[in-house]
Amino acid sequence: MRANDNVLILFAHPLLEKSKINKFFVRKYQQRSTLKFHDLYEEYPEFNINIPYEKALLEESSLIIWHHPLYWYSSPPLLKQWIDMVLEVGWAYGPNGNALKGKHILQVITTGGSEQAYQVDGNNRFTIREFLRPFEQTAYLCNMNYLPPFVIHGTHRISQANLDQNIEQFFTFLDNWQESIDSLLASSHNYLHEYLQHKNNR
């Protein structure tokens, strides 16, 4: 494995024991020795983030994943705390803040709402991409490439077959992400799962 292959998963879920889908994700992540799975709520139950350690982890990774459920159209608070504390001025952004330059960042999100709900005419009135603008801009300010997010919709209703297929595609992508990164960046897909579906159908 080359140094720039390293994948870091920053996982934030305050009640993992009740989330079947995310537990499944965690198992999959942990089975892969090539991934660095970092369970933020397990590591920092008191929100006392070890900043130097987090910076070191980021420095040795080239693909960073923010994996979290969508709570009130945003991330759970510990991930926000992580962003606040770790992405320091003069390191991640601002004068001489080049530590994250050129790294890729991917958001993996689970949400109870259906895809239709996240449309202009849906209940939530905005798309997921719109809700995730603050994260996208954070990545931009840090000179990172914000990849189209991977979203699992309707977590309470989704069929097992559908879910298995989605997750399967995601992990196939993850195992060889460098090979498809250029085509992903060039594509106009709003979501990673759309891109993967499209690629699969071809």
Place this chain on the structure above:
Amino acid sequence: MNTSFLFQALVFMGAAILLVPIAKKIGLSSVLGYLVAGVLIGPFILGFVGKNGQDIMHAAEFGVVMMLFLIGLELNPHKFWEMRKAIVGLGSIQLIGTTLLLFILFLLLQWDWRMALAVSLAFSMSSTAIVLQTLKEKNLSQSVSGEASFAVLLFQDIAVIPILAILPLLETQPNIATNNQSSLFADQPAWIQAISVLGAVAFILFIGKFLVVPLLRFVSKTHMRELFVASALFLVVGVATLMQAVGLSPALGTFIAGVVLANTEFRHQLESDIEPFKGLLLGLFFMSVGATIDFTQISQDPLMIASLVGLVLSIKFVVLMIVGRVFKMSSDQKFIFSFGLSQVGEFAFVLLSFSNQIQLIDETWTAKLMAVVAITMASTPLFILINEKVIEPYWGVKTIDDKPPHDTIDTHYKVIIAGFGHFGSTIGRFLRANNIQATILDNDSDRVNLLRKMGFEVYYGDATRLDLLEAAKASEATLLIAAIDPPEANQELIEVARKHFPHLTIMARSRNRFDAYEMMDMGVKHIYRETLYTAVHLGIDALVQLGFRKYTATRQGQKFIQFDESALEKLAKSRHDMKDYVLSVKEQIQWQEQILQNDLKLALGQTDISWDSEYLRQTFTQNQSES
């Protein structure tokens, strides 16, 4: 027989070093070890120690004197006042009841009534040295029986004053000059003696307050430890001498001196300085008791002595059982209390020889009675053993509850909590609130009864015993929470557990950082200092009181704990040259200094820069001026 001083010292120490560890190893108390060692080197077996055993005992009685000084130090007037009911209530019933029954017994034996009274007063005493030592070793000092025993002993110690004052009043021929009387006022009429006694007590109270404290302060300024040790010894010896001069029990004098000094800043220093002397002398005292058991007297009149021993022990035992009943102790506690205090104490030696001096008891009787006292003293460790092995298992709280615990919850995460005082019970309650049923080990029978009623799975006994851990199925447990109060006992438990159940994850309560160092050396990974988290928590709230925002104060607290824990590990490594060494107070202060020095490296003043708009502004403007 060579009786040079060095040879004597060699014999005593050798016997102690050899026999006391053996006694401890087979689960007997050290007191019995010392007594057996004494018998062994005494005139009737090996004969290393001749008739001078008596003299050595007198010298060694000083251990008792020092012990009472230490007890006094532990017991400040406030605590004393709190215990007044127990002391007076339990103590007076025990003393009066025992004296009365013994007096009737002796009258039935057709003794002169004066002698009968003197002896029954002497025999109503129990042995502070034996009882407290045993309670401490069995970790029972805090239990109901432990506190009751302490109260009774204290009452007896105090009662020695009036008894010593009363005995001369019984004198048959008041003006016969006594041969080896050391008291200044011995030739005076009884009432002068009584006044002198009160005067001496008042004198100690006065001196302690206005002379000793300034003196200790003066000495401590020299920063020479040996000088302080010398003044501590001087103090104890001085008080003892004074008391002897007025014909009083030196033990009682030093006890009062201890109480007077209990509230001063020198308490801990005095304690740590006197402690080793006390321990050695007490050991010597027990050995000399063993050595003075006069086997010729016993062999001349074995039946008499045996029946006296039996009768005295049973009368004392019965009275104590009644006292326990009146004060509503549970049956376990009653047995421990009654067996514990059933012997005749070291004060009896003092009272008997005093009665002998004032002609109340003749020489042969004194010797016989002394033998009786010594035998009862030797019997206590045996009775305690019998109680532990025979009586408790049948009548008392069982080690294991016969009834199966209520609803056994899944056993694959089995947790054992050793010690269920304030600390352990909080853990137990928290686990239970999360549906984890822990197995509890505790040695307070009252608490064990209560917990069983509440549906806990409780094993009764000393958690440091391997068989108890086995009974609690430590081999199947995953987690052992070591939460016993005295750090020594907790460490003992950890040692046993690590040796016999290496698979157990041990989570240990530690009293302070020194205790934590010991545990780190033992290889314990999870150590929780009871003094750290609460103290930092208070510190955080103090910052809030001073106007800090709560979250800022909390984050400072989090950082401080992190820093302190990593510093603990570093200091633990640099401490290794001092291993196996008990830190003196002064050395503890040096450590404190090192820790405080270390704190200077902690940049707690720095806030979290991401939230600090001032910092952001500076970073950006600085950059502008550079470019």
